[in-house]
Amino acid sequence: MSVRNIKESEFDSAVASGKVIVDFWATWCGPCKMQGALLESKLVPEHPEVEVLKVNVDEEPALAARFGVMSIPTLLLYRDGKLVDQIVGLTKPDEIIAKLG
DSSP states (O other): OOEEEOOGGGHHHHTSSSEEEEEEEOTTOHHHHHHHHHIIIIIHHHOTTEEEEEEETTTOHHHHHHTTOOSSSEEEEEETTEEEEEEESOOOHHHHHHHHO
């Protein structure tokens, strides 16, 4: 699939179906940049069935607060609209896919 930035107004419909990873990040966060690069270069090409959504916590603070995001990067893993796991910190793509199922 793809990697795209989303706003709070799009969130619920964006995670409603399929396998979705929501990446909470910020432009000033070094580990976030590394996580984003891993998602784009490794996970997306190897797992086209997974959609990656990015939420900039500086631009969408209410959405970050909604999920209690206190540290970044934070990944929320959704399967068919249900939150199945949350990962805080830099994580390898194979570990993410294992938790996503």
